[in-house]
Amino acid sequence: MADGASLASRVPAARRAGGFDVARFARSAAPMVALALLFFLVWHLVVQAFAVPPYVMPSPIATLRTVATEWHGIAGAAAFTLRNAIAGLVVAFTIAILLAALFVTSDVATRAVLPLVIAIRTAPVLAIAPLLILMFGRGIGTSIAVVVIVSFFPTMVNAMRGFRASHRSALELMHVLGSSRLQIFRKVRLPFALPFIFTGLRSAATSAVLAAMLAEWLSGAPGLGTYILNAAAHSRANLLWAAVLVSMAMAMIMYSLSSQVERWLSDWRG
Amino acid sequence: MSEIALAGVSKSFAIAHKAVHALAEVSLTLPKGGFYALIGPSGCGKSTLLRLIADILRPDAGSISIGGHPPAEARKRHEIGFVFQDASLLPWRSVLDNVRLPIEIAGRSVANPADPMQLIELVGLADFAHARPSQLSGGMQQRVSIARALALRPKVLLLDEPFGALDEITRQRMNLELLRIWQETGTTAVLVTHNISEAAFLADRVHVLAAHPGRIVAEIGVGLARPRTLALMRTNSFAQAQNALRDALFGEDGAAEEEAEIAAGQAPT
Numbered sequence: 001m002a003d004g005a006s007l008a009s010r011v012p013a014a015r016r017a018g019g020f021d022v023a024r025f026a027r028s029a030a031p032m033v034a035l036a037l038l039f040f041l042v043w044h045l046v047v048q049a050f051a052v053p054p055y056v057m058p059s060p061i062a063t064l065r066t067v068a069t070e071w072h073g074i075a076g077a078a079a080f081t082l083r084n085a086i087a088g089l090v091v092a093f094t095i096a097i098l099l100a101a102l103f104v105t106s107d108v109a110t111r112a113v114l115p116l117v118i119a120i121r122t123a124p125v126l127a128i129a130p131l132l133i134l135m136f137g138r139g140i141g142t143s144i145a146v147v148v149i150v151s152f153f154p155t156m157v158n159a160m161r162g163f164r165a166s167h168r169s170a171l172e173l174m175h176v177l178g179s180s181r182l183q184i185f186r187k188v189r190l191p192f193a194l195p196f197i198f199t200g201l202r203s204a205a206t207s208a209v210l211a212a213m214l215a216e217w218l219s220g221a222p223g224l225g226t227y228i229l230n231a232a233a234h235s236r237a238n239l240l241w242a243a244v245l246v247s248m249a250m251a252m253i254m255y256s257l258s259s260q261v262e263r264w265l266s267d268w269r270g
Numbered sequence: 271m272s273e274i275a276l277a278g279v280s281k282s283f284a285i286a287h288k289a290v291h292a293l294a295e296v297s298l299t300l301p302k303g304g305f306y307a308l309i310g311p312s313g314c315g316k317s318t319l320l321r322l323i324a325d326i327l328r329p330d331a332g333s334i335s336i337g338g339h340p341p342a343e344a345r346k347r348h349e350i351g352f353v354f355q356d357a358s359l360l361p362w363r364s365v366l367d368n369v370r371l372p373i374e375i376a377g378r379s380v381a382n383p384a385d386p387m388q389l390i391e392l393v394g395l396a397d398f399a400h401a402r403p404s405q406l407s408g409g410m411q412q413r414v415s416i417a418r419a420l421a422l423r424p425k426v427l428l429l430d431e432p433f434g435a436l437d438e439i440t441r442q443r444m445n446l447e448l449l450r451i452w453q454e455t456g457t458t459a460v461l462v463t464h465n466i467s468e469a470a471f472l473a474d475r476v477h478v479l480a481a482h483p484g485r486i487v488a489e490i491g492v493g494l495a496r497p498r499t500l501a502l503m504r505t506n507s508f509a510q511a512q513n514a515l516r517d518a519l520f521g522e523d524g525a526a527e528e529e530a531e532i533a534a535g536q537a538p539t
């Protein structure tokens with residue numbers, strides 16, 4: 001944060017159009033663009049070198065062209081999946097923080113609830129899918145439930161580690177000052193835990209897209225997962241790979257979104 | 271400005287299933303408004319004693335009172351200021367926000383808290399009010415922590431080796447500052463230290479502790495006039511006060527005693 005401030009003050013005002021630092025954005029986006037180009041290059045070389053037929057995997061150019069021509073169908077499916085992934089992640093994040101807070105403050109609750117949590121986490125989603133569909137329906141409900149089940153665990157484990165990471169003297173200080181439990185949580189435990197929580201959230205964010213598609217494979221809801229399944233069923237490799245490409249882009253979007261939220265919350269903390 | 275009284279206070283810890291008697295039967299009275307030092311070798315229970323007074327720990331036996339009330343009451347009424355050995359500032363808060371923390375916590379239950387900005391001036395950090403702790407030196411961080419401890423005008427100020435990690439020159443300057451602040455606020459101050467000259471320079475009375483079990487072995491009044499200045503440290507009476515403390519810590523025949531103990535330890539086999 002201090003870095004950002006000093007950096008901003010060194011950049012001439014003219015280049016900061018309405019608070020948006022063009023130079024800084026370019027610098028942070030450059031590695032991403034370079035990586036994407038490298039990715040397409042490797043893809044292209046693989047297709048060339050092994051003479052991969054288009055019905056197995058089309059070239060990157062052909063795939064990008066398919067994304068453009070089929071944009072209407074892909075975008076609709078992708079938006080559905082992305083929305084479910086984000087909604088599921090928000091719910092997972094909330095549940096993870098609440099459970100972690102409960103577990104670090106109460107041993108009784110830990111003994112009573114933690115085994116249940118682990119059981120839900122380890123039950124194969126395939127096995128409990130019919131139950132989820134029965135409870136949440138074939139639409140957004142089941143998708144969110146699957147994303148939550150798959151992604152709340154890493155966030156919760158990291159949050160627990162984070163809540164325990166507060167410095168002992170900081171906790172003792174709060175005690176001597178006569179703070180309530182809630183104040184200790186809000187002013188010391190949570191801020192100390194934030195970096196840990198976001199380590200968990202970032203890894204959950206990337207798997208959330210996959211989890212949302214997994215839910216569609218189970219429920220048949222009209223998202224990108226179902227789109228991919230249909231393309232495969234009809235041997236439409238061009239559609240399949242176009243959708244895969246879009247799902248990868250979505251995982252990247254989720255990752256940078258969670259990084260952005262981390263930056264906001266870090267400012268709030270200060 | 272509250273009196274602190276301990277009567278027959280004991281505290282043990284279980285370390286690897288063995289009881290360690292951190293403090294045994296400690297009784298002492300610290301009249302209000304004074305400056306007191308606790309001195310002794312490391313592990314003799316000084317921190318434990320301070321943490322008992324602050325209600326961070328509960329005694330196994332005996333009783334403690336602050337201004338006639340149990341420590342838990344004094345704590346919940348925000349009457350205790352505590353300075354830890356490490357400054358223990360919240361790294362994401364500015365200096366000003368760290369000093370303001372106790373006021374945020376007390377809310378409206380403390381009628382007239384100190385002005386955080388004035389406290390920061392008092393400890394000489396006015397130019398650093400908006401700096402982060404990581405941008406300050408160890409001595410500056412400890413000054414912030416003192417300012418924070420004073421934010422609610424505490425009736426007792428407890429300091430656990432606050433300057434232990436500082437170099438001699440900084441420590442000397444901090445001691446002078448601490449005396450000035452104590453005189454301005456009139457609070458009852460209890461300082462844990464293992465530095466003889468620091469104890470003699472600051473305190474009205476020094477309680478000397480010994481280990482195994484932790485207990486008070488001597489109380490030594492320091493009759494040096496106030497206000498105390500650096501010039502005082504060159505005087506004979508200051509040297510005498512230090513010698514009295516040294517004798518109490520090591521015993522005039524301390525070396526002989528230690529030899530006897532070693533001999534006794536080896537005898538049975």
Ligand SMILES: Nc1ncnc2c1ncn2[C@@H]1O[C@H](COP(=O)(O)OP(=O)(O)O)[C@@H](O)[C@H]1O
Binds near residue numbers: 283285291312318319
């Ligand atoms: N939280 C604790 N758990 C277990 N043992 C402790 C704890 N705090 C202190 N002790 C033990 O009590 C004794 C006194 O410790 P302490 O009060 O920290 O001494 P001092 O501050 O004089 O160095 C030591 O033997 C130490 O190991």
Ligand SMILES: [Mg+2]
Binds near residue numbers: 316317318
């Ligand atoms: Mg100690």
